[in-house]
Ligand SMILES: [Zn+2]
């Protein structure tokens with residue numbers, strides 16, 4: 211929509227003004243911002259905008275990002291040239307991995323490919339030579355040596371490679387630019403190599419808290435360090451900044467204070483281009499997409515604008531008489547994250563789930579009231595429809611909260627399943643009526659409906675208990691233990707997964723899975739059944755796999771035992787050999803990341819403590835323990851409940867690595883992985899993994 215103020219007389223003074231945008235590249239990926247007229251009027255010039263020569267052109271990318279496998283397609287090369295691909299954990303890999311960037315043939319092919327791209331897409335000005343959207347960097351001797359020379363930075367081999375491509379391109383096409391990412395594992399800059407003048411680095415604060423100005427949030431200090439270091443070594447730094455929740459496009463995302471502070475901060479740091487990644491699904495409908503696009507366009511042109519005034523201006527034009535309650539909702543939402551004393555100071559990340567503290571009832575109750583007021587105040591149907599569309603955010607959060615499963619009378623189900631089904635269907639109808647096609651990045655609405663129909667139903671619960679522990683098992687959910695309760699305190703030491711997680715309730719807890727390899731992206735799919743004959747003190751579960759594997763799992767809780775014993779025997783019941791490794795995984799809930807510890811009994815019998823939180827770093831981490839670092843059959847997590855410790859023991863000979871992964875981003879959880887030795891199981895062969903879990907009270 212456009213709003214044109216009416217004036218009976220228009221007086222024009224002589225005009226002699228020159229405006230220079232703060233950033234040479236200005237883009238957001240919100241679907242709403244692609245419209246040609248909108249983009250031109252709002253002075254955006256990015257690749258996804260439908261701009262052409264008639265509107266002054268744009269900064270055209272080709273391809274946009276994550277291009278490693280476009281450059282060296284695994285289908286074409288992996289079979290004959292596995293050495294082109296990353297060596298990860300002792301194996302060349304073409305899935306969930308990168309390229310070997312020190313292989314001279316890979317460089318030669320990359321140069322050829324980029325020169326072809328330039329010929330085929332001469333309209334583009336910038337060509338992306340960038341890492342895939344995963345980890346899996348190359349660990350071959352050459353790549354490691356380059357990393358070491360570059361101060362241990364993974365960006366070292368990447369930038370040397372990209373520079374080498376850019377140098378060749380410059381000989382034939384001096385006006386063309388080459389783009390790459392400083393992203394995820396490559397965010398920290400290299401020690402020596404410097405981007406060539408025709409190289410653009412897009413630095414991505416993927417792990418930053420988006421609720422607060424980066425200079426004002428302790429969780430973002432690490433990123434400011436990267437930003438300063440990159441801006442010291444290049445005068446052409448671009449930023450890839452995130453302005454939506456990619457796991458939940460509709461989730462309220464109060465980041466306007468952050469944007470108003472950080473876009474000027476980028477400018478002062480010497481940044482010359484910004485991409486603001488939002489909900490790019492066809493049909494749009496991301497949280498606040500219209501307001502956001504309007505405000506962001508102004509900030510990218512001139513970071514010194516008064517954002518508050520722009521918000522008011524937009525609301526008045528867009529919501530008319532409903533603007534007052536809509537602005538009040540916007541303010542209530544932002545107060546959830548504003549630092550005290552102006553607000554409650556909650557943090558927020560781009561994959562935060564709907565169970566986040568800033569989305570609790572102290573937001574939902576006033577929000578519902580204000581949306582009701584706004585609908586009543588709306589002067590016409592068009593305005594009322596806009597208010598209703600904005601309200602989807604609150605409807606979504608409430609729906610996700612209502613999905614929470616509970617154990618009741620031997621059943622695991624949401625509190626009011628029939629009502630929930632009706633609400634879900636009516637919500638999906640609303641979503642469709644606004645033309646929305648995705649609620650989560652890359653997932654069509656039909657997938658939400660399929661998963662809901664398949665997973666949201668009652669499940670039978672089997673229970674083991676003694677005077678110390680109660681364990682609730684849902685055989686149909688992967689044979690998963692969903693609760694492990696300390697009987698004395700009544701506290702469940704397992705992390706309660708968020709109902710907004712895509713596969714909920716088939717997530718978290720304590721379970722066993724079979725993989726082809728330690729780094730396989732997914733386990734083999736299995737269906738689990740409870741063996742009806744067995745009863746307390748043990749439960750027996752049978753897992754069947756499509757590839758012929760069969761698992762027998764026993765969970766045993768003796769009368770006076772403080773430990774739940776688990777034993778899984780995997781057998782190859784098929785006719786051909788299968789690569790297999792068993793993983794027992796337990797996701798513990800932590801009370802407080804700052805006080806919880808992961809302690810490991812080392813092989814020399816000493817105890818070491820894994821640090822979970824480091825000042826100024828992202829509040830999350832992971833660690834692999836193997837070889838001489840493998841725990842001596844025991845490790846434990848403290849503070850999984852009031853003065854409670856979770857102990858995990860295993861016979862050393864069966865285990866070849868342990869993995870820990872933890873996060874304090876909105877939820878506090880720590881996942882312990884016990885991995886068996888890896889085998890190629892011939893038909894009839896078996897593989898066993900035993901591991902025990904117990905709760906002890908801290909003696910104080
Ligand atoms: Zn390599």
Ligand SMILES: [Zn+2]
Pocket residue numbers: 419420421422427428429556557558
């Ligand atoms: Zn923060």
